[in-house]
Each structure stands twice: as C-alpha cells, then as structure tokens.
Amino acid sequence: MTDLRRIRVDQVGSFLRPETLKSAFLAHARGTLSMEALVAKQDEAIRALVAKQEALGLPFVTDGEFCRLNWQVSFSDVAGWDLWAGSWAQFLKSPSNLGEGETPNEKGTDAVLSYRTPATGKLRLVESFPAKEAAFLRSVTTLPAKITLMGPDRVCQMCDVPGSAPFYADADAFLADVVAIQHAMVTELAEAGVAYVQIDEPSFTGYVDPATLARMEERGEDPLANLNRAIAADNAVIAGLPSGVTTGLHICRGNRASMWHREGSYDAIAEAVFGGLQHDRLLLEYDTSRAGGFEPLRFVPKGRMVVLGLVTTKTGEVETVEDLLRRLEEAGRFIDLDQVALSPQCGFASGIGGNMLPESAQWRKMEVILETARRLWG
Template identity: 40%
Template sequence: MVLRDTPPFRADHVGSLLRPPELLRARADHAAGLIKDAELRAAEDEAIRSVVELQRRAGLRSATDGEFRRTSWHMDFIYRLGGISPADEKIKVRFHRKNGDIEFTSAALRVHDRIRLDETIFEDDFAFLRDATAGTGVTPKLTVPSPNMVHYRGGPASIDPAVYPDVAEFWSDLAAAYAEQVRRIGEAGCRYLQFDDTSLAYLNDPEQRAMIAERGDDADHLHLRYIEQINAAIAGRPEGMRITTHMCRGNFRSAWTAEGGYDFVAEALFGELDVDGFFLEYDDERSGGFEPLRFVPKGKMVVLGLVTTKSGVLESKDGLKRRIEEASRYVPVDQLCLSPQCGFSSTVEGNELTRDEQLAKLALIVETAEEVWG
C-alpha cells in the first residue's frame, strides 16, 4: 500500500480552518465601515497565502483557502444562486454540546424566481487559491454546499408555488445550475471539488426525520431524492475532476445538531452516490459504528474523520491506528484515508480550540497516514 496521488489523499482535511486574529479584526473593521472592500480583500489574500503554506508544511497533499472569505460554509454560496434570496423570517437551529445547548440563528432562504447560475460562484476565490498553490505540489481543493442544502433547511415552504407549481421543475433547475457551476469551475482549473452536506447525515437521526415528516416531506425516501440531485449535478463533470462529499451532523462553535450512525442511508448512499470519496464523521459515539461501511463498493474511497475538531485534545496515534484497523473489517484498508471529522471553522466564529492545537491535529493525521499507508 502506498500514498495516493489523486484525491482524496491518505491524509486530508474537510475544508474550513480557524481564522487568524488579524483577519477577524479586518472583518470587524469592514463591517463597521472602517476599511473598504479592497482592504478586506487584501487582508484575506494575506491570510490565505499563510494558511496554504501552513497546510503544505503540515505535509498535506491538498489545500483549501480555509473558507476565509466566507461567514458561513453554505449560505455565502447559496445566496449567490439566481432566484434565491434571504427571507425576512429567521431560522433557529439548536446545537448541542456537553456543557449545554446553544442556538444558531440565520436568515431563511426564499426561492422567489427560477433557479439559475448568474455567475461562476467562488471563481475568483478559487483562482487565487489555484495560483497560491502553483508549484508547491499541493492540490487546490474547493468546497461548496451540496444542492440538497438549498432544500433541506427550508423545505417546501421556502419555494414560491407561483414560480414552481410543479416541484419537479425546481429539482431540474437546481441540478442544471449546479451542473453548470461544476463545468465552469472545472474550466477554471479545479480538479478537486467537495460537496459539503448535512442533509444525508441528519436524516439518520430519528428526530430529524420526524421534523421532516411534520413539514410535509417524505422522510423515509428524501435521501433518495438528495442522492439523485447530487448525481445530476456532477454527471457532466470535467475529465480528471475528483469529487467528494462530506456528510456532517452540524458544526458550530464545537457543537452539533444530529446524532446517529449512517445506517439509515448507507445502502443507497454508498451504492448509488456517484462521488469518488466520502468524508465521514467518526470522532465519537454520536457517529455510530463502522458496520454501514460494508456497503461501500470497490473503487470508492472512505475518509475516516477520526480526529475531532470539536476540542483541542489531541488523539493518540495508536488509538487512530486501532480504529482504522476496526474500519478495515468492513471496507479494505486500501480504500481508507484519514481526516478530521469536520471543518475547524464552519462559520467565522470557529470551534473552541487554538490554532496551535489545529496544526497539531493536522500533523498527527499526516504522521499517522504515513505510518499506516506509506
């Protein structure tokens, strides 16, 4: 067994990274009107160059921009789709952690017109990352929310029935917009694209399925529609583009939303979703066991998210190796990789650990992967 030359890599990470204090200050100054757009962009550029170098020094084969230009991992993308805008009402999501629940509030979304792609979203951001990694041997990776995220949070109530009297047309337009985004970002040089998705993980939680059923969706089969949507979005992917998905149970200030293993969606997910790799959360008992991995077909990669981003406590290398060995009972070890369980900063606030602790976790992942697969 050897280290891989194509994504996902044996040692990889999900995407978002803790924002440096200098960037947080620049964002605050921009929000207060103290600096202009160009000054904020320059601060972001400097922070991204630095964090790309951090990833390279840690030994990672891929690098993201840390999602440093975003406030939220998903809404910054979704609101730029044609036909979608923030709604007046607010959505409150309860997140759980061991020392008490916290609440995340954001604007809802409204589908007020036919969904379309008016611009290549994050094109300039990716171009900067592409240029920042040029000549380093590191592959630039772009993360975007999956198309399912447009539907999951608001459901049918977020779609104007005057625009889409037939919901099948909503799904068709959404897939077409995403397919065009994939094509265009491929033209910009992207060869490693990740669809971040909470819906397919949330649907394993009986409480989430009950909520989905209460609002009028088919909770027992919605995951099949979501798998179909991603497949439609990536069916025409450019040659040489590797696409992964990360299935998250919620990540906000070290808290989570959903619980439960991947059992409910596993057979359809692993058997039918046409991605090259699956980033899966497996950092604690909330994640369930490795048994669902028995449905992973030959040729698909599983990136085990064994290293938590929820705290700065560093895992043991021997413990990680034991868990990789345990997972290999269900899927061959040559189809496995290692990563953190989620991003370190899905929103601008970040999780409750230090940047030094973040770096130590990335270095641990690289060292462990080299000893297991190198």
C-alpha cells in the same frame, strides 16, 4: 501528478481564521472597512495559510474558506435566493456564530430550522462565488486546489418552499434549478483547473436523526423518497466532469462553533447512500459515538475511497497516533483498508467564529493525521 482519488489524508475545507481576518470581517459588517480592504486582508491570510499547508506536506491545499462568512455562502450570487445578505445580518448579530442560549460542545439549534429563505424569483447564477475563490487560490500555489460547495439537498432544506410561490410549486422544481446551477459551477471549476471538488451534505444525517425525521413526516414528506432524490441530485451535480477531477462528498452532524445539531448512525441509510453516490471519495464524520459503529462501511463499493473523520475539530484535545491506528484497525473489519483514508471529522471553522480550539491544536491534529497515515500506509 498525485492521484487525489487515492490520497490517504484529507481535509474537509475550512481552517480557523486568524484574529486579524475576523476583525476585518466585523469591521466590514459595521461599515468601517471597505470590501476592497477586506479582500486584501483575505488574500494576505490565504497566502499565509497556503504556505503553512505546503510546509506541512499536505497533498492539496484549500483557502480555508477564508472568503466566506460561513460554509453556506458557496451558493451565493444567485438571483432569486438571497442567502448572502441574511448571512451578513446574522454575522453582525452573532460574530461568534453562537446563538442565544447555545453552548459549545453541546447540541445547538439546527440552522435549517432557523434560517429558511424563500425564493424571490426563478434561480439564476449571477457569478460563481467558488470560481472567484479558486482563481486566487490557484494563483498562489503549485499544489492541487480543493474547493468545497454546499450540496443541493442542503440548499433545498434551507429553502422556504411554501413561501417561494409562485416561482416554485414544490421542492422538486426548486431542487432541479439548484442542481443545474451547481452543475454549471462545478463544471466551471473543472475547466479552471481545480483538481478536487467536494460537496458538503450535512443534510444526509437528517435521514437518520429522529427529530428531523419527525418534522419531515409532520409535513407529509416521505424521508426515503427525499433521500433518494438527494442522492440523484448530488450525482447530477458532478455528472460529466473530466476524469482528472476528483470528487468528494462530505457528511457530518453539524459543526457550528463546536456544536452538533443532529445524531444517528449511518446504518439506516448506508446501503442507499454509500452504494448510490458516484463521488470518488466519501468523507464521513466518525469522531464520536453519535456516528455509530463501522459496520455500515460494508456497503461501500469496491474502488470507492472512504475518508474516516476520526479526528475531531470541536475540541483542542489532540488525538494520538496509537488511538487512530486502533480505530482504523477496527474499521478494517468491515472495509478493506486499501479503500480508506483519514481526516478531521469536519472543517475547523464552518463560520467566521470557528470552533473552540486554539490554532496550535488545529495544526497538531493535522500533523497527527499525516503521521498516522505514514505509519499505516507508508
């Protein structure tokens, strides 16, 4: 069996949805297609996607997040925090995931600011959305399955904590319940045979983004204390998993509809984050100068894998093997390349609308990643 902790290629989770699936979601949102019919369309699209990944030679498969309106609804079917209903309303308002005045390949509005949701009761897991995804994915492939979940710090940042009284007095209390629920979700995935669980924490770049840091300080928060709390929360979510389950944590600067939302290098948080997280694989956005240089990789402990997201999912321009090899060689000045793997910087479609590139470019980018890995690591 392949040791997924050591694989040299990775994929962050989502793939571009086919037009037939986009149309089905929109029809359901408008009330003209039943949920049963939508699920049938999802299943059909996932089968085709899995076959494509298998033919390409990827070491694991995802379902492309084809059952999700956006990446965040992994934390849905949770009583007391109704993100799911708000997601449908937002999708119907903007199927492309672009807000008013927003432009692809430019800085967009941070969803954390726009869609804060208050708790309406004590959080309770009704049904695990990722568990339903995993059950179907594992039924249509013999390859290992990878499932992604929104990280606890991101959930906490999306909560209107002051508006959550009397159920939650502060962010610490809310986060504790989020962690308990997500630990239960991850444990259920492991027990169901999911081989690779990835936590998505774009919130971590908030601790280097000047605008986000300023907002924290305006609220009287201590960014360093928040960061340390976030690291502890992410470690608690994966604590006690069986040794055969590979864990990853992904960090980016925003990916909705080919936009970005935060900026700042890893330097200020690298020692705490890279040294403190207990996940097997750290998947780091590195496709633009917004991520800074590779110097912070010196803080990655021996034995932990770093997946460098050198291939952008924001545009259709396809990277070359030669360019990727040069960047990997540069990274090798600060970390042993035996600890390194290669991937896109984020998913290709954080929401239904997807990023602004053709499906052909998506698959060509994956082919270039595979070829680069073969050239460098064999």
